Amino acid sequence: MKHKNLIGQLPKIGIRPTIDGRLDGVRESLEEITMQMAKNAAAFLEENLRHADGSKLECVISDSCIGGVAEAAASADKFAKEGVGVSLTVTPCWCYGSETIDMDPTIPKAIWGFNGTERPGAVYLAAALAGHNQKGIPAFSIYGRDVQDSGDTTIPDDVQEKLLRFARAGLAVATMKGKSYLSMGAVSMGIAGSIIDANFFESFLGMRCENVDMSEFTRRIEEEIYDKDEYEKALAWTKENCKEGKDYNPEDRKKTREELDKDWEFVVKMALIGRDLMIGNPKLKELGYGEEALGRNAIISGFQGQRQWTDHFPNGDFMEAILTSSFDWNGIRQPFMVATENDSLNGVSMLFGHLINGAAQIFSDVRTYWSPDSVKRVTGHELTGDAKNGFIHLINSGASALDGSGEQSIYGKPAMKAWWDIKEEEAQKCLDNTTWGPGMLEYFRGGGYSSTFNTKGGMPVTMCRINIVKGIGPVLQIAEGKTIDLPENVHDTLVERTNPTWPTTWFVPNLTGEGAFEDVYSVMANWGANHGAFTYGHIGADLIALASMLRIPVNMHNVDKNKIFRPSAWASFGMDKEGADYRACDTYGPLY
Ligand SMILES: C[C@H](O)[C@@H](O)[C@@H](O)C(=O)CO
Numbered sequence: 391m392k393h394k395n396l397i398g399q400l401p402k403i404g405i406r407p408t409i410d411g412r413l414d415g416v417r418e419s420l421e422e423i424t425m426q427m428a429k430n431a432a433a434f435l436e437e438n439l440r441h442a443d444g445s446k447l448e449c450v451i452s453d454s455c456i457g458g459v460a461e462a463a464a465s466a467d468k469f470a471k472e473g474v475g476v477s478l479t480v481t482p483c484w485c486y487g488s489e490t491i492d493m494d495p496t497i498p499k500a501i502w503g504f505n506g507t508e509r510p511g512a513v514y515l516a517a518a519l520a521g522h523n524q525k526g527i528p529a530f531s532i533y534g535r536d537v538q539d540s541g542d543t544t545i546p547d548d549v550q551e552k553l554l555r556f557a558r559a560g561l562a563v564a565t566m567k568g569k570s571y572l573s574m575g576a577v578s579m580g581i582a583g584s585i586i587d588a589n590f591f592e593s594f595l596g597m598r599c600e601n602v603d604m605s606e607f608t609r610r611i612e613e614e615i616y617d618k619d620e621y622e623k624a625l626a627w628t629k630e631n632c633k634e635g636k637d638y639n640p641e642d643r644k645k646t647r648e649e650l651d652k653d654w655e656f657v658v659k660m661a662l663i664g665r666d667l668m669i670g671n672p673k674l675k676e677l678g679y680g681e682e683a684l685g686r687n688a689i690i691s692g693f694q695g696q697r698q699w700t701d702h703f704p705n706g707d708f709m710e711a712i713l714t715s716s717f718d719w720n721g722i723r724q725p726f727m728v729a730t731e732n733d734s735l736n737g738v739s740m741l742f743g744h745l746i747n748g749a750a751q752i753f754s755d756v757r758t759y760w761s762p763d764s765v766k767r768v769t770g771h772e773l774t775g776d777a778k779n780g781f782i783h784l785i786n787s788g789a790s791a792l793d794g795s796g797e798q799s800i801y802g803k804p805a806m807k808a809w810w811d812i813k814e815e816e817a818q819k820c821l822d823n824t825t826w827g828p829g830m831l832e833y834f835r836g837g838g839y840s841s842t843f844n845t846k847g848g849m850p851v852t853m854c855r856i857n858i859v860k861g862i863g864p865v866l867q868i869a870e871g872k873t874i875d876l877p878e879n880v881h882d883t884l885v886e887r888t889n890p891t892w893p894t895t896w897f898v899p900n901l902t903g904e905g906a907f908e909d910v911y912s913v914m915a916n917w918g919a920n921h922g923a924f925t926y927g928h929i930g931a932d933l934i935a936l937a938s939m940l941r942i943p944v945n946m947h948n949v950d951k952n953k954i955f956r957p958s959a960w961a962s963f964g965m966d967k968e969g970a971d972y973r974a975c976d977t978y979g980p981l982y
Pocket residue numbers: 696731755786787833920
């Protein structure tokens with residue numbers, strides 16, 4: 391099930407076959423092969439990509455090959471009508487650079503020039519890119535390392551990788567455009583990321599910011615503004631599938647059974663209401679709440695919770711954990727992006743990951759660097775293997791997507807899959823391996839339930855985070871690495887020292903021996919905020935491509951340099967890739 395209530399059509403990829411415009415021989419000889427290249431590219435992309443909501447990708451091809459300005463304009467018209475959000479120009483031959491290029495400055499664009507000798511597509515590519523760069527409309531350059539014979543319709547591996555990386559990042563840019571960030575509440579405990587920066591959302595992401603006071607939850611609970619049938623179903627499902635965990639509160643403060651049961655009812659209602667606030671719910675219209683039925687077109691939301699809400703009411707952990715998971719009482723469905731503590735910048739980081747891989751994203755506090763010496767001191771255990779250089783404790787203050795338990799699998803190994811690939815029994819295993827401990831009353835005076843699990847080791851993951859720095863603007867940091875398992879007694883000792891009812895992940899970043907990735911400690915020390923979002927797989931190169939499209943420089947990453955793919959113009963800003971990235975982003979400025 392996908393979120394069908396988001397407004398706006400899914401972006402299509404527009405394929406532009408460009409051609410040498412000389413009629414009377416040259417053009418005619420190239421028409422078929424050029425159009426065929428466009429068809430091949432479209433088929434390849436449609437076969438290999440999906441939208442994050444699981445729908446099939448659609449490509450649109452220009453009505454004719456583009457030999458000059460008139461046909462370029464006709465193609466732009468068609469693309470606008472069709473809702474094209476990403477453009478790919480393809481050609482096997484020489485064409486007239488600035489006469490044929492796509493001039494729309496906000497659409498992510500690439501050119502694939504066929505690397506042949508009979509009719510040189512790569513020469514056009516160079517000419518067209520020079521035009522793009524001279525005009526300040528950056529484009530990605532794609533051409534194969536090895537020469538192909540004209541008429542060879544196979545797409546070489548290196549070209550495939552670039553086409554997919556470009557398309558995934560481009561679709562992410564186009565999908566978030568026009569959607570909203572819904573701030574439920576205000577600033578949580580002074581956390582900078584929850585001081586919503588509308589200018590960032592509008593100028594860099596093309597999104598708008600919406601605000602509702604948390605009292606809206608109280609109103610909808612007290613006036614019963616939710617689908618009561620769904621509520622009964624959700625409550626019954628929760629009782630059956632969400633095991634209550636150990637209550638760590640001191641005896642004299644523990645809630646009574648009756649109070650605990652009331653809290654369950656309350657948090658289930660919160661989950662329904664949080665979702666309805668984001669994307670609306672046609673059922674509310676039937677109940678006479680037409681305005682509420684519309685929702686806020688929110689592709690991300692954040693819930694302040696601490697402190698005013700949590701000092702009085704049950705916390706938002708159940709709502710956040712269930713909405714960000716890939717399943718609930720309605721079965722397997724697209725995960726929602728909901729930021730704990732209304733940390734909008736972590737919410738955006740979650741959205742980036744989700745639009746790239748279609749999976750749930752795990753929101754965490756970047757809590758503790760455990761050095762080998764500290765682990766030895768408090769547990770007596772000598773770290774070895776993947777853990778030998780120490781690790782970072784990722785733990786959210788009560789809520790994380792249950793996919794983060796690592797109970798799904800790919801080829802028998804723990805995984806967090808794209809939501810449409812998850813099987814019923816995998817969702818069930820995530821539920822069975824999560825408990826819901828009553829909230830720690832010293833922090834959460836109003837109670838609630840926190841999702842407690844321990845992420846399985848051995849998963850490749852990527853953690854990322856957007857920060858806003860005065861004088862620069864937004865910057866992105868990325869750490870690829872893996873989750874690890876600790877021996878049970880070590881795990882228990884470390885977790886008992888902190889908040890045992892919160893979801894825990896032991897994370898080891900891949901080290902490069904340099905800069906922020908010199909060792910595990912330096913990764914933690916260079917993390918730009920108290921939060922990070924991690925997801926399955928090594929998607930750092932896709933995030934770098936995405937950040938460059940949005941003109942957000944990447945200030946820290948450990949991605950293999952051969953995988954870095956940015957618009958060709960970046961090469962003109964110098965040979966050190968990171969410095970060039972800053973200069974390019976500064977020169978072009980935000981996309982919108
Ligand atoms: C309970 C505490 O206030 C936590 O919520 C706090 O440590 C955080 O999560 C800070 O991000």
